[in-house]
Amino acid sequence: MSEIEKLIQELCPEGVPFKKLGEIGSFIRGNGLQKKDFTNSGFPCIHYGQIHTYYNLAATKTISFTSEELGKKLKHAQKGDLIIATTSEDVDGCCKAIVWLGDKEVAISGDAYIYRHNQNPKFISYIFQTERFLKYKRTVATGTKVVRVSGNSMSNFEIPVPPLEVQQKIVEILDNFTSLTAELEAELEARKRQYEYYRNLLLTFNPVANGAVTGGEQQIGDGFTPPIKSLNIKYLSLGEMGTFIRGKYLQKRDFVNSGYPCIHYGQLYTYYGTSADKTISFVSQEVAEKSSIASKNDLLITLTSENEDDVCKPLAWLGEEDIAVSGHMVIYKHNQNPKYLSYLLQSEQFFIDKRKIAHGTKVIEVKPDNLAKIVVPIPPLDEQERIVAILDSFETLVNDLTAGLPAEIEARRKQYEYYRNKLLTFKKIA
Numbered sequence: 402m403s404e405i406e407k408l409i410q411e412l413c414p415e416g417v418p419f420k421k422l423g424e425i426g427s428f429i430r431g432n433g434l435q436k437k438d439f440t441n442s443g444f445p446c447i448h449y450g451q452i453h454t455y456y457n458l459a460a461t462k463t464i465s466f467t468s469e470e471l472g473k474k475l476k477h478a479q480k481g482d483l484i485i486a487t488t489s490e491d492v493d494g495c496c497k498a499i500v501w502l503g504d505k506e507v508a509i510s511g512d513a514y515i516y517r518h519n520q521n522p523k524f525i526s527y528i529f530q531t532e533r534f535l536k537y538k539r540t541v542a543t544g545t546k547v548v549r550v551s552g553n554s555m556s557n558f559e560i561p562v563p564p565l566e567v568q569q570k571i572v573e574i575l576d577n578f579t580s581l582t583a584e585l586e587a588e589l590e591a592r593k594r595q596y597e598y599y600r601n602l603l604l605t606f607n608p609v610a611n612g613a614v615t616g617g618e619q620q621i622g623d624g625f626t627p628p629i630k631s632l633n634i635k636y637l638s639l640g641e642m643g644t645f646i647r648g649k650y651l652q653k654r655d656f657v658n659s660g661y662p663c664i665h666y667g668q669l670y671t672y673y674g675t676s677a678d679k680t681i682s683f684v685s686q687e688v689a690e691k692s693s694i695a696s697k698n699d700l701l702i703t704l705t706s707e708n709e710d711d712v713c714k715p716l717a718w719l720g721e722e723d724i725a726v727s728g729h730m731v732i733y734k735h736n737q738n739p740k741y742l743s744y745l746l747q748s749e750q751f752f753i754d755k756r757k758i759a760h761g762t763k764v765i766e767v768k769p770d771n772l773a774k775i776v777v778p779i780p781p782l783d784e785q786e787r788i789v790a791i792l793d794s795f796e797t798l799v800n801d802l803t804a805g806l807p808a809e810i811e812a813r814r815k816q817y818e819y820y821r822n823k824l825l826t827f828k829k830i831a
Contacts (some may be wrong), residue, residue, distance in 0.1 A: 402626055421560075431449070433511065458523065479507055480504060483500055484509055496538055500525075522740065582814060596796070600748060636776050638777075651684060651725050661725055663727070670703070692725035699717075702714070704768075713767055718739070744789065
């Protein structure tokens with residue numbers, strides 16, 4: 402029997418009471434604060450949007466402040482209160498809750514609620530993450546573009562209320578899980594920065610006196626040491642060494658369960674990495690015949706995005722089958738190593754170059770004619786292959802969902818979710 406089971410057996414052998422959140426606490430709606438009210442210093446404050454983008458389970462300090470004058474007029478969270486974002490773009494994001502553990506009171510914006518209670522605050526916050534609460538949210542949420550859950554709806558949700566000693570022990574166990582996951586995520590972030598650094602290093606070639614150039618000569622971590630070698634690098638525009646074919650016709654509504662393999666431009670942002678040899682979507686033969694077709698070793702490049710950093714996202718197609726390709730991207734046909742080009746289009750220098758030709762505000766676009774003018778370094782094919790082999794190892798470590806750190810993090814998250822739901826499931830007292 403585990404320590405938590407012994408504690409439950411000792412303190413609540415017959416089960417625990419279930420009470421509505423409104424019975425054990427009160428909901429106070431935030432007011433007034435907007436992002437335009439932020440100041441460099443003053444009264445600490447939290448805007449509901451920051452709960453989605455910045456804060457995790459608990460916080461002791463804020464990243465934002467407002468004037469003392471405005472801060473005093475707003476609703477305040479106290480130490481131990483939950484701060485809950487009650488609007489989101491989807492139901493899953495609604496009611497994300499953080500625990501305020503700072504010694505000072507903090508001002509709260511509208512579209513957020515303060516939940517004041519006498520239970521363990523982290524215990525309540527973990528309850529807000531459970532599958533049971535998610536199911537409840539789906540029954541009471543309103544809205545389409547903006548999804549909302551009211552304070553009254555939250556107050557009617559029943560939760561188990563075990564003794565505080567049991568709550569504390571559960572919090573300690575779950576805190577340990579979240580801490581381990583956070584450590585892995587921090588390591589992954591550090592590895593990503595390392596990967597980006599070496600990718601830029603390997604794809605930067607410095608001229609030498611005799612007109613040749615040398616590849617990166619610094620030692621690379623994890624056992625990778627690129628050999629020092631003089632190379633005859635060609636600097637060619639994309640238009641000089643290949644041709645662009647615009648995608649066309651295919652749309653997401655054309656997807657079928659099986660048929661002709663296809664890629665929609667939006668999937669390059671949400672699903673695919675540097676290369677792929679299989680598609681996740683298919684269309685009918687009729688739709689494929691009206692679309693543009695990419696073949697093995699072609700490079701797919703997006704032409705539109707919501708921001709200039711994402712536009713021109715590349716994907717090297719390595720599958721044996723031809724695929725149908727949608728509009729808003731181009732098929733680039735060439736005679737280079739396709740993965741080398743895909744890595745090259747993710748480099749810092751290419752980001753600098755594409756920003757010069759990107760245009761638009763809400764939707765950022767790049768025209769193929771301008772893309773064709775970008776000049777890139779082209780080493781011999783054996784050097785391209787060597788660079789790809791090194792970067793593939795980093796790519797697997799930081800981006801592969803079936804191996805490396807992402808896979809380990811995903812496994813930890815599933816383990817955490819399992820134990821969280823298990824630990825927060827109680828026998829209801831008669």
